[in-house]
Amino acid sequence: MKSIDEHIQKDKSELEAAKAAGDDAKVRHFEKELHSLEEYKEHHPGDSHDPTSLELHCEANPDADECRVYDD
Template sequence: MKTIDEHIQKDQEEFLKALSEHNDGKVRHLTEELQWLLDHKKQFPNDSHDPSPLELFCEQNPDEPECLVYDD
C-alpha cells in the first residue's frame, strides 16, 4: 500500500470479513494493527506514508531491544 489511509481501509475490510467468518485470531491481530495505525496517524497527521510493521511496533514498544538506537 502506498498510504496509511489505504492500509487502514484494507485492514477494516479484512477485519469485517474475519468477524463474519468468526476468525478470532485474525480479528485480534487486525484489532491491534488497526489501533497502531490509527495511533500513528494521530501522532503524525501530516505523514501519509504507510509505516512498516517495525515502525509501528517500535512506536508502541520503544524499549524493546530491536527498537533501541545506539550512538557511537
C-alpha cells in the same frame, strides 16, 4: 500499500470479513493492527506513508532493544 489511510481501509474491510466468517484469530489480528496504525497516524499527522511492522512496534515500544538509536 501506498499510504497509511489505504492500509487502514483495507484492514477495516478484512476485519469485517473476519467477523462475518467467525474467525476470531483474524479478528484479534486486525483489531490489534488497526489500533497500531491509528495510533501511529495520530502521533504522526503529517506522515502519510504506510509504516512497517517494525515502525509500529517501535512506536509502541520505544525502549525495546531493536528500537534504540545510538548517537556516536
